[in-house]
Amino acid sequence: MPRDEHREGIKGMANPTRYGIERVAYWLMRLSGLGLLAYFVAHIYETSNILRGQVGWDEFLELTQTTEGHLFLAIVIAMCVFHTVNGIRVMLGHGGVGVGKPARPDYPYEPASQNYRHKIGIYSAILLAAIAMMYGLAVMFGE
Amino acid sequence: MRESTIMKIHYGTALAAVALVAVHILMRLTQGFAESLEYENVLANYKFIPYAAMLELILILLSIHGFNGLRVILLELKQGRVYEKAVSYGCLAAMIGLIAYGSRTIIMTNMGMI
Numbered sequence: 336m337p338r339d340e341h342r343e344g345i346k347g348m349a350n351p352t353r354y355g356i357e358r359v360a361y362w363l364m365r366l367s368g369l370g371l372l373a374y375f376v377a378h379i380y381e382t383s384n385i386l387r388g389q390v391g392w393d394e395f396l397e398l399t400q401t402t403e404g405h406l407f408l409a410i411v412i413a414m415c416v417f418h419t420v421n422g423i424r425v426m427l428g429h430g431g432v433g434v435g436k437p438a439r440p441d442y443p444y445e446p447a448s449q450n451y452r453h454k455i456g457i458y459s460a461i462l463l464a465a466i467a468m469m470y471g472l473a474v475m476f477g478e
Numbered sequence: 479m480r481e482s483t484i485m486k487i488h489y490g491t492a493l494a495a496v497a498l499v500a501v502h503i504l505m506r507l508t509q510g511f512a513e514s515l516e517y518e519n520v521l522a523n524y525k526f527i528p529y530a531a532m533l534e535l536i537l538i539l540l541s542i543h544g545f546n547g548l549r550v551i552l553l554e555l556k557q558g559r560v561y562e563k564a565v566s567y568g569c570l571a572a573m574i575g576l577i578a579y580g581s582r583t584i585i586m587t588n589m590g591m592i
Contacts, residue, residue, distance in 0.1 A: 365551055372544040379537070379576060383583040385524070388592055389517045396515060419496055426489050474511050 367414035420460035
């Protein structure tokens with residue numbers, strides 16, 4: 336069976352220039368979710384080192400309280416804020432908030448739900464994530 | 479369980495976790511960031527029962543939300559009866575395992591079993 340030349344698989348699906356900011360938000364939501372889950376599991380393991388007493392705790396802090404550790408934590412903060420703000424936008428959208436009124440689909444068939452309100456929500460999530468990351472860096476490196 | 483019910487749980491755990499994680503982070507900022515991570519301070523946090531109860535609640539909420547999120551992502555990638563069952567039960571097992579491991583830390587530290 337000949338391969339469909341238009342079938343690009345995940346590469347085509349992830350192309351942000353083709354489907355707009357909504358597709359970027361979709362990918363960022365999933366990537367930040369997976370990143371946060373990985374961090375959460377690592378954090379549970381990290382904090383379990385307290386059971387090794389003061390020596391064990393201090394040994395582990397030496398590994399994490401470094402410049403690289405702080406930069407990693409700043410990325411976690413950004414992922415957390417984006418995931419939260421965009422998640423609230425998605426929840427509101429699922430509840431019917433900000434998706435517009437139902438109407439007859441007419442040319443050029445622009446989806447009513449992909450309107451400026453939700454676009455502002457996505458850009459706000461990205462902006463707030465950047466601000467939170469800068470604040471986190473200031474707190475961690477400001478000491 | 480119906481997917482609509484699971485999504486309500488997914489959103490409910492998210493909203494509750496946001497509020498509690500905000501408190502958890504603010505606790506790091508009440509003192510200096512590095513100071514708040516010192517052994518004695520962390521131990522005192524765990525021994526304070528309301529805070530330990532909040533940590534346990536965060537652990538449960540985020541485990542449910544996180545592993546259900548992972549399940550949704552994996553089910554979007556591929557479908558099939560056996561695959562869907564394997565993903566759902568796998569995520570459930572991982573969720574229970576993480577809650578058990580985290581609870582062990584909270585309970586043992588709170589009771590001074592170090």
